[in-house]
Amino acid sequence: MEEINKLEKPHQEFLSNYALNKITCFTGSKNKGAWAYYDLGPRKKQALICLHGLAGSCSVFYKQALYLSSFGYRVICAQYPAFWEISKFKRIFQTFLKELGLDRVHLFGVGLGGFLCMKYLEKNPKQVDSVFLCNSFLSTKFFNKINTYGKSIAWVPEFWLKRKLLKTFPTENLLFGIADAVDFMVEIVNNLTFEELASRFSILGENLSVKSIDFDPNKVTVITTMDRCLCPRKTRLQVASMFPNCKNAQIKFGGEFPHLANYDDINLHLMVHLRNQNWDISRNKRLQFTNTIKKKDPKIEIKKNKVEKKKKSMLEKKSKSSSESGSGSDSDSGSDSGSDSGSEDESQSKSESGSESESGSTSESGSGSESTPITKNNNNSFVDQDLFVSDNSNKTQQKPNDN
Helix, strand or coil: CCCCCCCHHHHHHHHHHCCCEEEEEECCCCCEEEEEEEEECCCCCCCEEEECCCCCCHHHHHHHHHHHHCCCCCEEEEECCCCCCCHHHHHHHHHHHHHHCCCCEEEEEECHHHHHHHHHHHHCHHHEEEEEEECCCCECHHHHHCCCCHHHHHHCCHHHHHHHHHCCCCCCCCCHHHHHHHHHHHHHHHCCCHHHHHHHHHHHHCCCECCCCCCCHHHEEEEEECCCCCCCHHHHHHHHHHCCCCEEEEECCCCCCHHHHCHHHHHHHHHHHHHHCCCCCCHHHHHHHHHHHHHHCHHHHHHHHHHHHHHHHHHHHHHHHHHHHHHHHHHHHHHHHCCCCCCCCHHHHHHHHHHHCHHHHHHHHCCCCCCCCEEECCCCCEEEHHHHHHHHHHHHHHHHHHC
């Protein structure tokens, strides 16, 4: 039996239910690129933008997008285009925000995405409401051991870059959640293009660093994992020193991809971070938004249909049992009266026996009168008995003629 990855099926459902949007922009003098993103939640001016790391795409944040959007938050999972200089990221990101109609945003970055968030925060602190950093770093010197090509990486074959990146993934003694996350990210790396990989390698290959940021530390949350990661733990812990008195949390496990391997803890910290920034949605709005999502969810509709079918089947069984019990009582009354007509329908046997013996019918009814113009059928419908009397008389007259 092959082991099934728990992240693949919900990821495929996410891709099939939500549309992938793209915004083109100029990454250089003549080069064009495109932002790919998923936009979940109500379309408001306040939004959380998620930026991935070295190995990633816009769909790797689907766990956070589904969780936070269910509470009424707007979440935008973005994949930045290929750019070869860090100075161009500012212009690319500003065009992305203008196309979305956003003036101020909340940022969530993992690894390289967190480094890009801090570089943008250096020059544009007024356009950022808050920052949530996970396994990020302040300088790229640690990556020089991996990227030994320098600027000549643009001429390296694509398969060699992917092989170089996949070697950095852990392979031994992995927890169940981390193993699923690594297998999931291997498929995403194989779907990346050469330009996307080469541009990310070239940015990390340069000696870049975050110098100083004039930003309120109460609006910053820093999360680091305590297990193995591509970036050393010492360099990750230095991020909290850049923002004194910021909210700092450590997670026991998560590895290189804590937003996938330990998404429950990351979602909880994100929720607390957003509420601390006065972005709390009232309970009524949450319920309204969750109800709209439940109506659109096809799984919930299928469950409702199954429940309705079960209810209908139960009602049909009850009606059949009640009809059978009613027919049994009618047969008992017919046997007591002594009418042996031999007809198939019990209603006709009762009516025929009542028409042949008027005295028997009058004794059963207890009225004492000879004529009973109206009788009640088994189907609770009143029928004129004279019609049956005339029909039976015709039948008795036709019998000797047939003989």
